[in-house]
Amino acid sequence: MQDFVAAKFEMAEYWHINSGLEERVKEFLAKKIEPDVVLQIDIPEKDFNIAGRGSSELKNLLKRLGVDSDILRRIAVASYEAEINVAAHSIGGKMISNVYDDLIYMQFIDNGPGISDIEQAMIPGYSTADDLVREFGFGAGLGLPNIKKNSDALHIESALGSPTLVEIIIFFLK
Amino acid sequence: MINLSDYVTAIKGINCTSALSLEGVKITGAYVCDMLSDVMGSAKPGQVWITIMKHLNIIAVASMTGIPAIIFAKGNEPDTAVIEKAIEEGIILISSKLPTFELAGKLYKLLNP
Numbered sequence: 001m002q003d004f005v006a007a008k009f010e011m012a013e014y015w016h017i018n019s020g021l022e023e024r025v026k027e028f029l030a031k032k033i034e035p036d037v038v039l040q041i042d043i044p045e046k047d048f049n050i051a052g053r054g055s056s057e058l059k060n061l062l063k064r065l066g067v068d069s070d071i072l073r074r075i076a077v078a079s080y081e082a083e084i085n086v087a088a089h090s091i092g093g094k095m096i097s098n099v100y101d102d103l104i105y106m107q108f109i110d111n112g113p114g115i116s117d118i119e120q121a122m123i124p125g126y127s128t129a130d131d132l133v134r135e136f137g138f139g140a141g142l143g144l145p146n147i148k149k150n151s152d153a154l155h156i157e158s159a160l161g162s163p164t165l166v167e168i169i170i171f172f173l174k
Numbered sequence: 175m176i177n178l179s180d181y182v183t184a185i186k187g188i189n190c191t192s193a194l195s196l197e198g199v200k201i202t203g204a205y206v207c208d209m210l211s212d213v214m215g216s217a218k219p220g221q222v223w224i225t226i227m228k229h230l231n232i233i234a235v236a237s238m239t240g241i242p243a244i245i246f247a248k249g250n251e252p253d254t255a256v257i258e259k260a261i262e263e264g265i266i267l268i269s270s271k272l273p274t275f276e277l278a279g280k281l282y283k284l285l286n287p
């Protein structure tokens with residue numbers, strides 16, 4: 001995970017790990033095991049016909065792999081929200097889904113302009129969505145809270161004028 | 175829980191996704207909202223979604239959330255691309271002339287006779 005820390009920026013960090021899973025998450029990140037499957041997809045800026053494809057592809061793959069439907073729903077919602085955020089709020093980026101036999105580790109990396117205050121962005125109802133984004137029905141300021149609610153671990157790294165990294169871990173079994 | 179088909183009859187709804195049958199589809203309630211993230215955060219699987227939004231993203235939202243059918247208020251009808259995507263994902267699209275308030279009210283009455 002530290003690989004993504006762009007040292008030249010003064011990046012702010014946000015972590016949320018479901019209680020009781022701290023050790024499991026730390027252990028996973030420390031081990032740096034090769035994923036079984038990697039899906040990578042580009043997310044262009046403000047194209048809401050394309051945004052969502054990565055999540056949809058991932059959902060279909062995990063369904064084929066037999067992931068439990070409640071867990072699948074949590075993964076689908078979290079990944080869709082994060083994918084839409086890249087399209088809605090950044091100049092574009094990519095989604096990388098690392099599939100393991102017991103968990104999914106998703107990374108959303110965009111090309112800026114970054115988040116000036118991550119704690120504020122996490123507040124339900126906080127949104128800087130522009131008119132176009134709102135026309136599409138986004139901009140309630142509930143995407144990041146939804147991601148937090150559905151993830152076992154959420155890590156955000158960003159700063160104004162920098163790329164944003166959003167990382168999500170969801171275990172397939174409790 | 176009621177049959178989707180009974181609700182569609184009550185609201186004089188038109189099935190825009192005629193390739194998908196209403197037969198056997200049961201619904202537990204509705205979520206009424208036009209903000210997609212609010213739907214993803216609060217709608218429950220098995221509820222229909224009553225809205226006026228009709229662009230492509232609603233299909234993804236319904237599919238991610240486990241919503242079996244979207245009910246369009248005030249005679250809104252989605253375009254062909256949206257209908258095709260809905261059929262692919264198995265999401266039933268219903269259009270009704272009634273406004274949102276009446277669509278929700280009629281369903282509430284059916285569920286709580």
Ligand SMILES: Nc1ncnc2c1ncn2[C@@H]1O[C@H](COP(=O)(O)OP(=O)(O)OP(=O)(O)O)[C@@H](O)[C@H]1O
Binds near residue numbers: 115138139140
């Ligand atoms: N990838 C990103 N790059 C830059 N800013 C972001 C990014 N993701 C989120 N933000 C900022 O955080 C705010 C809150 O995000 P959140 O997803 O909670 O709400 P929203 O996207 O505005 O609306 P909603 O998700 O309800 O449609 C955004 O309005 C934006 O200011």
Ligand SMILES: [Mg+2]
Binds near residue numbers: 081084085138143211
């Ligand atoms: Mg959002």
